[in-house]
Amino acid sequence: MSDLTSDAHGHEHPKNELSDHAKRIYAIRDLLIEKGVITEKDIQCQIDYQEARTPANGAKLVARAWVDSAFKVRFVADPKAACAELGIDATAINEFVVLENTEKVRHMVVCTLCSCYPRPILGRPPDWYKSFNYRQRAVVDPRGVMREFGFEPPDDVEVRVHDSTADIRYLVLPLRPKGTQGWSEDDLAKLVTRDSMIGVMDALNSLPE
């Protein structure tokens, strides 16, 4: 990756500086185009689609669940249908499960095998989510990982780490922060960080600067 950024001119194709992995990816891309399997346009459309999906989708769902208890029930019971209600396309997910945090339970999501992640809801996973370090330590020492995110679950709280190994994609529904009664849905959504929906921390309790 640094090979790409080290080029001050920002060329898309600094071939002589590419890693072996990148060279292979470009070679496969060129072959797929040459053989007519996909077009350049297909690739660009897919990139645009990937970039368009962001944690704002998740934040919108969570904020709605906080203000509308009937929606929350539907969101937990049938997350995909709840997404459709808000105009969020979650059809790319095979199975989608919402894990609701409570005062006594905190959920945290990892994929120890690769990097399974609810992309339609949260976009692309952060690099740390894909790192060996997180993938190992999330299951061995979840409280230690949370502490590094500045979050210390109380001793009487049960921490439930979900290893997303198969067809299910998990989203954590964080607790609504105290003292936010009467807040607008838009402001509440600003408290819902990506990391709080992975479950490594709670939602913010005040608006970010």
Added chain:
Amino acid sequence: MSAADDKFKPGDRVKVKFEDRPGHIRTPWYIRGKTGWVERVYGEFLNPESLAFGRDGLPKKTLYLIAFHQGDVWGESAKTQDKILVDIYEHWLEPVA
């Protein structure tokens, strides 16, 4: 999703088989041989161990959410109430008496 055909039901104690074989295995190494219980039955899914090799994924396999005490996986140092939950296909599970 034919519940009657599922081998296990919520609450059943199960042990993850300890198998070491090549392929696209979705059962993490650290959980093999460990004992937990069925938390949820997710229903039937195409078998990723077959799909990954361009095959049809049939027959479908029932997928379960299996819960484990942290302490049963890593030993005494873990907090007693903390859990690890892993999605595991039926053919990796065996009943515990």
